Amino acid sequence: MxxxxxxxxxxxxxxxxxxxxxxxxxxxxxxxxxxxxxxxxADGGPGFVDVLHAALGGELSAVTVSGPHGSPVPAVVLRVGDTAYVESAQAAGLHLTSGPSGSDSGDVGTGDAGTGHVETATSAGVGELVLAAVEGGATTVVVGLGGSGTNDGGAGVLAALGATADCVLDGGPAALAGVTSVDLAPARARLAGVTLVAASDVDNPLTGLFGATKTFGPQKGLAEDRIAEVDGWLESFAAATDRRTSLEKGAGAAGGIGYALLALGATREPGIALVAEAVxxxxxxxxxxxxxxxxxxxxxxxxxxxxxxxxxxxxxxxxxxxxxxxxxxxxxxxxxxxxxxxxxxxxxxxxxxxxxxxxxxxxxxxxxxxxxxxxxx
The missing domain is CATH 3.40.50.10350 (Glycerate kinase; domain 1)
Structure with a gap:
């Protein structure tokens, strides 16, 4: 048999x-x-790069990026031909924060040295991973989404790639309070000629009843009485950046990292379908x-x-x-x-x-x- x-x-x-x-x-x-x-x-969450490496071979490059609360964390970039694969959980995973475990699933660990609340956790390290892949010569970058401990709408990703705003983009969702203007042009220029793919394990939009904050925030340590305010910060961020994109499927993946990638022109592909094809x-x-x-x-x-x-x-x-x-x-x-x-x-x-x-x-x-x-x- x-x-x-x-x-x-x-x-x-x-x-x-x-x-x-x-x-x-x-x-x-x-x-x-x-x-x-x-x-x-794998579906785009933890283990995404390992599974693809086992199936596709390729070259792994070790890099050090910023963790959710600023401390350096190790990560890898998998290069197969002109395509690079990175895993958001390696830079912004739930295991790097103090949040409890849950769906959008990650593993709980000790956290980085500056561990703190999800309201101040940033996805900047994921942007640094994308940048490392581009600087390594990749013309296509596939980002596995899932298992995140962040809920910043991907603002940290945008900051790491050069976007600017009238607020701090890499300070977690709390830093987005009052944002009215975001300039994506520097980030888009930095990625000129690069194809981005968001490998998402969820279909949620960025905000609202089925958005990242309401659906996954409590599993990352966000108190129920904080959901409305935090979601409001992401609403303001979306209004200042690209409101239409925030409603797309997968925008709420990995605490909104999906939104940042989509706003930069990424296409979305279900992570499970991508891995199934690869193997x-x-x-x-x-x-x-x-x-x-x-x-x-x-x-x-x-x-x-x-x-x-x-x-x-x-x-x-x-x-x-x-x-x-x-x-x-x-x-x-x-x-x-x-x-x-x-x-x-x-x-x-x-x-x-x-x-x-x-x-x-x-x-x-x-x-x-x-x-x-x-x-x-």
Whole structure:
């Protein structure tokens, strides 16, 4: 039996590569004769560059950029031909701030040395990553969006690329209060001749009921009673910059970094589709008998551009069944099938939360072995 294993990361515990290897190890234990094809996936969030490097090869260049609160953080630029790939989470990720974990999903870490509140967190380091890619000779720069700990509308990105305003652009959303004028011309001039692609894992606009602040702000540490004011700052920023673009799908991705890129002329591409094409997932699914995917928390938000939904869609087009392994399964069977998943299996239900977090690779392998008993021939 041929099994395609295409999971996302299990946020906070396993990278996508580690998750795929753990699933394969458990599957082989139960069904050693099966032919396993490992295709770690990403949706634009954490792990985006690693997955693409594993699939495409290319050259990794180490750079140091500004973290969300000013301290230097390490990041990499992946260069494949004339195209460079960068990951917003490396420069502005939730793991670099003091915010709690959540969707737009990142991993919680210790934060950079100047860690502070989301209202003062800047995305400037992402702009520095784009600039490093351009200065390295790339004519196309693909920016993976997701897992951010910032909510500044991408103002920091614009500042790092040379935009100016009648306020401080790289001081977080609080610094945007009262903004009335933003000049994007210097940033656009700096990117002349460069094609920008925003690889987004969400469809949200920048502001409003479904915008970046309302949807993702609380998961980054923003108090409920601060949402309206912070969203108002981004409304003012959009009015001074490019109001129409702020309404586009993906403008609210990564706390508004998507908006900054779109305002500079970027095209938007779903991150899962970009990665699926890079790893030739469709042809690999057609060659398989079963597709296995997974992520840390499988819930109905997985429909919004997340890996399991994207992988299940490709499996469906190939007329192959798809099952999911997850840290937690938070949907019922009806919702599961609406997402294109035949069955979903919970790590926490099998081994308990303590072991799932304490020994995630071993626990995931155990779960995979159990699933293989049901699905392998």
């Amino acid at each position: 041929r099994v395609l294993i295409a999971p996302d990361k299990f946020a906070g515990t396993l990278t996508a590569v580690q998750a795929a290897e753990a699933i394969a190890a458990g599957w082989r234990r139960q069904a050693p004769g099966d032919d396993l094809d490992l295709a770690p996936m 030739s997932l469709a042809s690999r699914a057609r060659a398989a008998d079963l597709v296995v995917t997974g992520e840390g928390a499988f819930d109905f938000s997985s429909r919004a551009g997340k890996v399991p939904y994207g992988v299940a869609g490709i499996a469906s087009e190939a007329l192959r069944p798809c099952v999911a392994l997850a840290g937690q399964v938070l949907v019922g069977s009806r919702e599961m099938r609406a997402l294109g998943i035949e069955s979903a299996y919970s790590l926490v239900e099998l081994v308990g939360e303590e072991r799932a977090l304490g020994a995630p690779a071993e626990a995931l392998a155990d779960l995979a072995a159990r699933v293989a008993r049901t699905w392998s021939r």
